[in-house]
Amino acid sequence: MARKRHPNKHIEAAIQYAEDRGWTFVKGLGHCFGILRCPFACFCSKSVWSTPRSPENHAKDITRTVEKCPQTPGREARGEE
Ligand SMILES: [Zn+2]
DSSP: OOOOOOSSHHHHHHHHHHHHTTOEEEEOOTTEEEEEEOSSTTOOEEEEESSOSOHHHHHHHHHHHHHHOTTSTTSGGGOOO
Protein backbone atom coordinates (compact mmCIF):
# COMPACT_ATOMS: atom_id res chain seq x y z
CA MET A 1 0.00 0.00 0.00
CA ALA A 2 1.97 2.92 -1.30
CA ARG A 3 1.48 6.27 0.31
CA LYS A 4 0.38 9.16 -1.86
CA ARG A 5 3.35 11.45 -2.40
CA HIS A 6 3.11 15.03 -1.25
CA PRO A 7 3.22 17.39 -4.26
CA ASN A 8 5.79 19.61 -2.53
CA LYS A 9 9.29 18.17 -2.53
CA HIS A 10 10.32 19.78 0.78
CA ILE A 11 7.31 18.37 2.57
CA GLU A 12 7.64 15.00 0.86
CA ALA A 13 11.24 14.85 2.10
CA ALA A 14 10.10 15.69 5.63
CA ILE A 15 7.46 12.93 5.54
CA GLN A 16 10.13 10.49 4.37
CA TYR A 17 12.40 11.70 7.16
CA ALA A 18 9.67 10.82 9.66
CA GLU A 19 8.92 7.46 8.01
CA ASP A 20 12.62 6.56 8.03
CA ARG A 21 12.45 6.92 11.81
CA GLY A 22 9.47 4.64 12.14
CA TRP A 23 6.70 7.24 12.13
CA THR A 24 3.35 6.31 10.64
CA PHE A 25 1.55 8.38 8.07
CA VAL A 26 -2.25 8.50 8.22
CA LYS A 27 -4.04 9.99 5.24
CA GLY A 28 -6.09 13.10 5.98
CA LEU A 29 -9.00 14.93 4.38
CA GLY A 30 -9.25 18.26 2.60
CA HIS A 31 -6.50 20.71 3.53
CA CYS A 32 -5.04 18.15 5.87
CA PHE A 33 -2.82 15.97 3.71
CA GLY A 34 -2.31 13.60 6.59
CA ILE A 35 -1.02 13.07 10.08
CA LEU A 36 2.33 11.70 11.14
CA ARG A 37 2.48 9.75 14.40
CA CYS A 38 5.44 8.40 16.27
CA PRO A 39 5.32 4.67 17.07
CA PHE A 40 6.16 5.12 20.75
CA ALA A 41 4.21 5.59 23.96
CA CYS A 42 4.65 9.36 23.84
CA PHE A 43 2.19 9.54 20.89
CA CYS A 44 3.74 12.56 19.20
CA SER A 45 1.79 13.64 16.14
CA LYS A 46 2.02 16.29 13.47
CA SER A 47 -0.53 17.41 10.90
CA VAL A 48 0.77 17.69 7.35
CA TRP A 49 -1.01 20.31 5.28
CA SER A 50 -1.63 20.00 1.55
CA THR A 51 -0.94 23.63 0.73
CA PRO A 52 0.80 25.47 3.58
CA ARG A 53 1.68 29.13 3.04
CA SER A 54 5.36 28.31 3.31
CA PRO A 55 6.08 24.71 2.32
CA GLU A 56 9.74 25.00 3.36
CA ASN A 57 8.85 26.21 6.84
CA HIS A 58 6.18 23.56 7.16
CA ALA A 59 8.73 20.91 6.15
CA LYS A 60 11.14 22.22 8.81
CA ASP A 61 8.33 22.18 11.33
CA ILE A 62 7.63 18.50 10.56
CA THR A 63 11.33 17.63 10.87
CA ARG A 64 11.53 19.51 14.18
CA THR A 65 8.53 17.62 15.57
CA VAL A 66 10.18 14.32 14.67
CA GLU A 67 13.42 15.42 16.35
CA LYS A 68 11.55 16.56 19.46
CA CYS A 69 10.11 13.11 20.05
CA PRO A 70 12.05 11.80 23.04
CA GLN A 71 12.03 8.22 21.76
CA THR A 72 12.76 8.65 18.07
CA PRO A 73 16.39 7.66 17.47
CA GLY A 74 18.87 10.15 16.06
CA ARG A 75 18.91 12.82 18.75
CA GLU A 76 22.09 11.75 20.56
CA ALA A 77 24.07 12.31 17.38
CA ARG A 78 23.36 16.01 17.69
CA GLY A 79 23.60 16.16 21.49
CA GLU A 80 20.80 16.17 24.03
CA GLU A 81 19.60 19.49 25.32
ZN1 LIG B 1 7.10 10.49 20.29
